[in-house]
Amino acid sequence: MSAIEASPAQQATVRMAARALGRAGLVHAYGHCSLRLNHDYLLVCAPMPPGLIQREAGVVVPIRGELPDGVLGEVRIHQQIYARRNDVGAVARSMPPSVMSLSTAGITPVPRHGPGTYFAPSAPLWDDVQLVRSTPQAEGVAETLGHARAVVMRGNGAVVVGATLEEAVAFTWFLEDAARVECAIRAMRLENASAMSAEDAARRATTAGRVIERMWDYLSAGDLELNSSHA
Template identity: 35%
Template sequence: MGALGLVAAFGHVSARRDDRMLITPAIDLARATEDTLLEIPLDASALPANAPGEAWIHLAVYQARPDVHAVARAIPESAFAAGAVVSRSIPPLHGQGAMLGEAVPVHDDARLMRSAEIAERAARTLGDADALVLRGNGAVTTGGSPGHAVARMWLLDTTCRLHLAARQAGAIRALTAEEITAWRAAAPPLLDRLWAHLRRPDGA
């Protein structure tokens, strides 16, 4: 995510592992390795040393969504901009954007997710979507694997930028319910291909 410009000094990725999660520590993601990963119980009442302070949002999503097996937390600038002008949700304007959900909800609270209570509220706003814009605080995406969660973060950045551009151009024409359903049904292999592309060092 660092190479893609989705995080700077802050950002983390996690994966569900039975009743625990593995999460990158509170360091630059480029320095995170398998040996630095932290393991935290999903019902933790406190975070271990060196855990990201916002690990609470990962825990809250896993507790609320048994179908989610990975979470990415990033700060794309486009999410800051879209969250500042959209009050409720961002509809998909292109097929790949539908892989984020029927719409991307916007959580109207710019505070850091540094408590279980604040994180649980954000998880409720996420609902059954696969992406969430945190007004003034970046974004969260989910997936069946860390690669899918990161691919969705890239798609969220694209979706936010397209939405902002379309608002400036005129009336927005969002995808229909049938189009969204069709794209979501096709999502798993497409996310695999996108992740394989994004993780290549040359980006080609």
């Protein structure tokens, strides 16, 4: 039994984030998301297809220690990221289709349009196709992530972080949109299409003007708990 309980608002936010990822096609049968509760604990969504979550409670998990019974093995990745990154308040583990396609060739998208700039120069690649079910593997994914906003896992989706769950979900959508554009440009063989410069990408990667909030509003529109997370 954990030494802390998540509030109703925190539980609702995790459920909303899971459903938002599902509605956007960023997860399917597999995927999960979590919220940092404090220095020692996280709240992860129920171990079921994220888009099918209704009122099922998430599970409180220690950031350092064994996973509680029933918690998915890949939640070890969340633990390792929170343990290393005090700036991370939320983690989304997703299966974005275009990100997945590029990753099978060892490619992650470069910043060619606005959404891609949040991962400039490009998201790092965890170059291992195996499922992450052990602590050493999870440590490797977290170390590969480093200080980036996302790490792509070869043939196995992505892990995206944010200061909030709203941010992590929005950045997951941005990563997939960057991959969509990357796939399209490569398919059209537009050899003159270059990535943005580091300077341009840094200027464009802003969160001012409610960039995150508007994307969250879009992805969570019509959710069954739309007002619960702010109760």
